[in-house]
Amino acid sequence: MTDILPLEPVRRTFRDYPKKPRKIRGSSIAILVFLTMCALFIAIPLYVIIVTSIKEMSQIIQGEIFSLPTKVTFEPWWKAWNEVCSGVQCEGVKVGFINSLMILFPSLVLSIGLSMVTGYALALWNIRWAGTFLFVLFTAAFVPFQIIMIPLIIMTGIIKVYGTIWGVAIVHAVLAMPLLTLIFRNYYKDIPNEIMSAALMDSGSFWRIFFEIILPMSGNILIVVLILQITSIWNDFIIGLYFGGIGTKPMTVILANSVITSRGEISYNVDMAAALLTAIPPLVIYFVLGKFFVQGITAGAIKG
Amino acid sequence: MPRVEFQNIAKQYGRVTVLDELNLDVDDGEFLVLLGPSGCGKTTLLNLLAGLVETTAGKILIDGRDVTDLDPKDRGLAMVFQSYALYPTKTVRGNLQFGLSSQKLDRTEIARRVDWAAKLLQIETLLDRKPSQLSGGQRQRVAIGRALVKNVGVFLFDEPLSNLDAKLRTEMRLEIKRLHDELKHTIVYVTHDQIEAMTMATRIAVMDGGVIQQVGTPDEIYEQPANLFVAQFIGSPSMNVLSARVESDGGKPVAILDGFETRIDLSGHATGDALAPGTAIVVGLRPEHGEIGAADRPAQIELPLLYAEKTGGDATLFLKTSGRPFAVRIDPAAAGGVRAGEAVQVGYAAEKFNLFDARTGRRI
Structure with missing residues (x-):
């Protein structure tokens, strides 16, 4: 009797193959230099901000902005979160953090919901003048916000949402609509025609088809839009400044106020810490969802 | 089972006339195949019947009822598509149920029908899978199942076998024929494949250039073609x-x-x-x-x-x-x-x- 030895699969790593001699071409050097410069352009200020935020004021006033901290302190962070003043209110940027969250969720739901349904209707239903509508909508994207700001203030005033979270959310939804609608419409255009036909024969209801068939197929694009919107809503300053009421100023506005209204010596370390605190949430979103972001952007047609 | 009647149907896309003054009757329980080269208007005709495309003129009657202006879901039809068109995010069971829950049927009835169709098509073991986990033939069965559970009298097939390989196509051909023999639905089946038409149809309508060239049993069409187009279109190698x-x-x-x-x-x-x-x-x-x-x-x-x-x-x-x-x-x-x-x-x-x-x- 002979034993049959289990066959070891031949495993090859990249080391088993002869290395190709690499040539570095002039053009790739140029690209590398360019990219390095781009990276430094972002990295150097970021380094300065981070280092400054953990230095003590006594070191900062010596003026060596690139030096490492002699003594690391997190007090500026604590102060920024709890104590900095915006106007007469001295409760730190945490107030703004909560306000920004309160603004973020309704704005996200309104802007994404509205453009998603519009994109779905334009892409998959037979709508008269759909092309014209899309054209007008997209033209609207090129109108500068400053031009329509005052009319918008009056309009939100008329519907009694000016100075509330809902006012801010509605303005966000309106301004995001052209781009988001276009993104959703183009994504839904790739859904095979026959799936829509089948759904029409099975149900025929606009909302049922949307919620049961189309929405579950939108995962990829939702994440892309979610990241875009979270970043733009969180980082927004001007809408929050003009449309937010006294108690509903977002974090960015509180940050700006606190930097402007420092009394006595200017606490650069606290300012830097406050700025970093404000910038953290979108970064976290990028780290968590970044992988899906790339997938969503590169996702092609949906296979049945 | 209902009859289907097309009366003086015309269809124009802009200025292009695809169908004009078209008349066709499909008797109840009949397996009518619309056969023709691509671009002959056969799929348009099927879509008109399904209600997915609006007619420019003429009337469509199902079981004596004028359905020309009804929504697709109200016409009492079920359709099987070329690409199967299964809902990718739903399980097989979800795919079968979607049309039924839209009709507001009660749960036991829905479950009964899904089980019945699953058994008939031998897809019981696949009910909890997603379409992406199925092979082409299995997807095709699910697509047919989705039409069957609706319990309607008229079935529309739009080139359902053209995405399958040759062997599966022969199997599914028999399967569809068997279902028709068993359930006696009225079937309108679009294809450009004359073998499918000859083997499955009780009657064939040969179309070309938006005009029905001849309607008859497979034997009639083959033995006594009404004109040169039909004569040369049917048969391989052609006449x-x-x-x-x-x-x-x-x-x-x-x-x-x-x-x-x-x-x-x-x-x-x-x-x-x-x-x-x-x-x-x-x-x-x-x-x-x-x-x-x-x-x-x-x-x-x-x-x-x-x-x-x-x-x-x-x-x-x-x-x-x-x-x-x-x-x-x-x-x-x-x-x-x-x-x-x-x-x-x-x-x-x-x-x-x-x-x-x-x-x-x-x-x-």
């Missing part, structure tokens, strides 16, 4: 056509094939004006009706061999003419004896000719 001219030979009409000496006695065929001396006609000869080596048939043709094609069960000789090669299907054993360039004599029995008017293309 050989030779132009000829009618002459009188002692009171009997005979056809003289262009480029041949042969006289073909036409007295067995319809007489009268259609075969008046001097008329230009077209003689159609099916490849399988030719007999090689037979010298005493009413019609004799002698042509050099271009090439021979063996396909296992039979062989086809392609003979050289001034136009398209002349095909003759023969026993593969006899195919070895002829070489390219050699003259082959083919004889045809009198009743095997198809005669067409050269001007109108109509059958004589």
Whole structure:
């Protein structure tokens, strides 16, 4: 009797193959230099901000902005979160953090919901003048916000949402609509025609088809839009400044106020810490969802 | 089971007229195949019936009820699509249920119907899978199941087998035929594949250029094509056509094939004006009706061999003419004896000719 030895699969790593001699071409050097410069352009200020935020004021006033901290302190962070003043209110940027969250969720739901349904209707239903509508909508994207700001203030005033979270959310939804609608419409255009036909024969209801068939197929694009919107809503300053009421100023506005209204010596370390605190949430979103972001952007047609 | 009637249907896309003054009746329990080359309007006609495309003019009746302006879901139809069109995010069960829960049926009834269809199509073990986890044939079964559970009288199929490989296609063909025999639904089935049409249909409607060329049983369509288009569209290799001219030979009409000496006695065929001396006609000869080596048939043709094609069960000789090669299907054993360039004599029995008017293309 002979034993049959289990066959070891031949495993090859990249080391088993002869290395190709690499040539570095002039053009790739140029690209590398360019990219390095781009990276430094972002990295150097970021380094300065981070280092400054953990230095003590006594070191900062010596003026060596690139030096490492002699003594690391997190007090500026604590102060920024709890104590900095915006106007007469001295409760730190945490107030703004909560306000920004309160603004973020309704704005996200309104802007994404509205453009998603519009994109779905334009892409998959037979709508008269759909092309014209899309054209007008997209033209609207090129109108500068400053031009329509005052009319918008009056309009939100008329519907009694000016100075509330809902006012801010509605303005966000309106301004995001052209781009988001276009993104959703183009994504839904790739859904095979026959799936829509089948759904029409099975149900025929606009909302049922949307919620049961189309929405579950939108995962990829939702994440892309979610990241875009979270970043733009969180980082927004001007809408929050003009449309937010006294108690509903977002974090960015509180940050700006606190930097402007420092009394006595200017606490650069606290300012830097406050700025970093404000910038953290979108970064976290990028780290968590970044992988899906790339997938969503590169996702092609949906296979049945 | 309901009847389907198309009355004076017209369909225009902008200024392009796809269908015009089209009339067609589908009897209850009938398996009607709409057959034609791509772009002939057969899918448009099916979409009009489904309600996915609006008619420009005319009426569509299902079971005597005018459905022309009804929404697709209200017409009492179920449809199976070419790409299966399963909902990718739903399980097989979810796919089957979606149409039913939209009809607000109660749960036990929905479950009963899903189980029934799953059993009938042998997809019970697949109910909790997603479409992406199924093979092509399984997806096709699910798509049919989704139509079956709706418990309607009329089924529409839009080239459902064209995405399957050859073996599966044969299996599914039988499967659909079996379902029709069992359930007796009225079926309207669109295809460009004549084998599907010939094997499954109770009646075939051959379409070309938005016009129905002929409606009839598969045998009628094959044996007595109404015009040259149908004659050449059905059959593979297609019917050989030779132009000829009618002459009188002692009171009997005979056809003289262009480029041949042969006289073909036409007295067995319809007489009268259609075969008046001097008329230009077209003689159609099916490849399988030719007999090689037979010298005493009413019609004799002698042509050099271009090439021979063996396909296992039979062989086809392609003979050289001034136009398209002349095909003759023969026993593969006899195919070895002829070489390219050699003259082959083919004889045809009198009743095997198809005669067409050269001007109108109509059958004589």
